[in-house]
Amino acid sequence: MHKHASSTLRDARTTRRGFLAIIGIASASTTLDGSSVGRLAYAAPLSKDQRDKLTPDDIIALMKQGNERFRLGQESPHDYLAQQKVSAKGQYPAAVVLSCIDSRAPAETIMDLGIGDCFNARVAGNIANDDILGSLEFACKVAGAKVVLVMGHTACGAIKGAIDKVKLGKLTGLLAKIRPAVEATRYQGERSAKNYDFVDAVARKNVELTMADIRRRSAVLAELVSSGAVKIVGAMYNLETGLVEFFG
Numbered sequence: 001m002h003k004h005a006s007s008t009l010r011d012a013r014t015t016r017r018g019f020l021a022i023i024g025i026a027s028a029s030t031t032l033d034g035s036s037v038g039r040l041a042y043a044a045p046l047s048k049d050q051r052d053k054l055t056p057d058d059i060i061a062l063m064k065q066g067n068e069r070f071r072l073g074q075e076s077p078h079d080y081l082a083q084q085k086v087s088a089k090g091q092y093p094a095a096v097v098l099s100c101i102d103s104r105a106p107a108e109t110i111m112d113l114g115i116g117d118c119f120n121a122r123v124a125g126n127i128a129n130d131d132i133l134g135s136l137e138f139a140c141k142v143a144g145a146k147v148v149l150v151m152g153h154t155a156c157g158a159i160k161g162a163i164d165k166v167k168l169g170k171l172t173g174l175l176a177k178i179r180p181a182v183e184a185t186r187y188q189g190e191r192s193a194k195n196y197d198f199v200d201a202v203a204r205k206n207v208e209l210t211m212a213d214i215r216r217r218s219a220v221l222a223e224l225v226s227s228g229a230v231k232i233v234g235a236m237y238n239l240e241t242g243l244v245e246f247f248g
């Protein structure tokens with residue numbers, strides 16, 4: 001028996017945590033006794049059955065709940081070692097997150113997710129090039145993820161660089177992919193990288209344009225979206241408050 005089992009169980013009986021807790025608690029009356037629920041909630045990744053029962057809207061709701069736990073300092077007591085051991089046999093992630101490389105915006109941590117819960121594509125400024133699109137297509141069409149979450153964040157250095165037209169090695173070409181968001185942002189006031197309000201407005205526009213890009217340039221994902229199998233959703237992560245604000 002794992003040493004975390006008792007404290008994990010106690011928490012699981014009173015609260016809902018992670019992608020797994022809702023499924024674990026929902027099925028408790030039919031297939032699981034109380035002690036199984038505790039282990040399911042923290043020590044195992046999603047099974048295929050559990051993932052397949054979730055709708056895209058369920059998954060989005062679970063991500064919002066996970067972010068709320070993070071903001072309240074009530075994260076799940078993850079048994080990462082147990083998650084690692086079980087997930088080694090296979091993965092059934094519910095979502096794929098496309099977010100920035102910023103060290104302060106780790107998707108799994110800020111939405112209280114475990115190993116095996118989501119794919120994570122990270123690139124400065126969360127843009128979608130062909131390789132990123134291929135990764136999203138793999139996550140959804142091949143591996144069965146049902147939500148594509150494009151997540152920008154406040155005070156993003158890549159966005160500031162795009163506003164300032166920074167030139168540096170390969171970064172120049174990456175920032176050029178963010179420029180359309182700078183041009184498309186309607187803003188009354190100082191349009192500079194020193195104005196964080198403008199920077200955040202561009203970051204949000206950039207998320208919207210990336211979402212549109214995904215639909216427009218990936219026939220595979222567009223089809224999954226129109227059939228209702230997959231939902232593309234946007235979000236902005238606020239570095240100051242810890243809030244992941246979903247939109248779109």
Ligand SMILES: [Zn+2]
Pocket residue numbers: 100101102124125153155156157158159
């Ligand atoms: Zn960033």
